[in-house]
Amino acid sequence: MPGVSLAARPVLVVTHLDDVTADLVVAQLHDRAVPVVRLDPADCPDEMGMDAYLDGSGLTGTVTTSSRELRLDQVRAVYWRRPSPWRAAAGLEGESAEWALEQTRWGLGGVLASLPGALYVNHPWRIRDAEAKVAQLATAGACGFNVPATVITTDPAVAAKFIARHGPIVYKPLWNTPWTGPDGRARTVWVRHVEPGELDDTIGTCPHLLQAAVDKVADLRITAVGRQLIAVRIDGAAGLDWRENYDQLRYTQIDTPPQIAAAISAYLERFGLTYAAFDLGLDRHGAVWWYEANANGQWAFYDDPINDQIAQALAAVLEKGTISR
Template identity: 55%
Template sequence: MTPPVLVITRLRDATADVVVEELNRRAVPVVRLDPGDFPAEVALGAHLDETGLVGSVRTATREVDLAAVRAVYWRRPRAYAAPSAAMAGQDARWCVEQARYGLGGVLAALPGAHYVNHPWRNRDAEYKPAQLATAARCGLRLPPTLVTNDPEHARTFAEAHDSVIYKPLFHTDYVSVDDRMLTVWVEEAAPTDLDEGVGHTAHLFQRRVPAVTDLRLTAVGQRLFTVRIEGAPGLDWRRHYESLRYTLIDTPPDLAKGVRAYLDAFGLVFGAFDFGVDADGRAWLYECNPNGQWAWFPPAITGQIAEALADELQYAGDPP
């Protein structure tokens, strides 16, 4: 049988769906697996000895030979869960941890599989301070940034710059409050806003880039898709999708060089980079999401990225 592509994600993942559809169109076998279904709907049987790892993992509808997987598209699986809602406390935590290190460890060690991205590389690259420190070494331009839990330090930083923004260090899953889905957006932070609450945890503050336009650069292997984003009426363009205009442009050579060095530094195949461009044409890196979304682009752009990812998975990192 033709070696399959394993897609690790939850059931409703519109971004993964586009890639799965492209692989199906090419008649490439695909198996979708959500570790959040383990152990109720997923069965694992992995054998390890001096010859390596063999065995299988079985979902409700498919069975995968672990040694035969050609590539893994690691998207956004649900968290590991206890085997039943009735289990709680120490027993539940034990089962969750054993599942994470058992099934998760097997899925991260498939022999010969090409990962987009490997889950441990995703994890390493999710830390914003590490992102920014690495980006600086790779020659990418960064706005002055402060990570602190010291209110006085935060106020001093805000007073030193004309405009400062706050952004979360990590985007957790949306939280439902009164049946409403909430998130934390990028917001301006005046010195007077920075009270003792800053001391409750780590915060990231950044000098606001006087951006005249934004760029989303989506990297897939050696292919770079740079999209100019215009039309956002507010600070965080993610709040205004219905107002945005998208134009696919040539990637500036300096950005291409820095982005490729950044991907190499973290061992990433895929990355979604956000830049703000000032009136002088200088691009300032905000962040790189190693598992960012892209299927919200117009079909002409989405289709090209989907094809690039399908190539990466079908040909296991060596596209034609």
């Protein structure tokens, strides 16, 4: 901003208190002597206040925590990680609480998503757009990825025909909706194989995503930070989804195939993303197949030097406050 040097402008880190992944990036920024303000929007209004002003000259004002004051027009970059769910002010209940929560979401949330001149990694609205599985599949195909044959249907007969033509197939949830089992414990609905005999009228209760299974020999995870790609081959996964058991996995850094690098660049451009983690499958013929891309994907499960490379890449982009495509 005019009158304020880039070196004095902070990077804003938006996340919850115990975010280990964000900690690694914050440490890199501190090593670079880049000022950092970290906050969780869910702390507003009980532990955080805001005053935002808008007129013909743009957005100004402050967000104030118990220890810091953030000038809204001086943020160089925003690292939008995983803030806590929005919550209402203490003491509010029922419709009053819901009203206040939504005002905070669209008030403070709107302000933090509109910081003038700041680079977002990634912008929260772009993260939201890129989370939709159907949009991912359509965009991936348009960008040059190999996309397995997929159907999204509420018709058991259509599902049966799809299996007959493309089997074996897998089921994938369209959204990771919270699910609590009979024992009261939170459950995860993983990708899993579907046998023809499992198809029944329950398919009609909601859309189901069925996809031709990739005859994989390994998984690939390619982390994109701007133009930098950090590609890792993952071996040792016992099931369809390697995230079910991290203890079994082996990580090997590889070069990104040029055609995959080009597809990733096009995909980031389509969704307006600076960062994304791409999950792909490698089949026995050497072909690379699309699984999904996470615009806010985790990466701190790696060991060094992979972790360090990703943290350094993110810190470098945030420090610069801009990115060239």
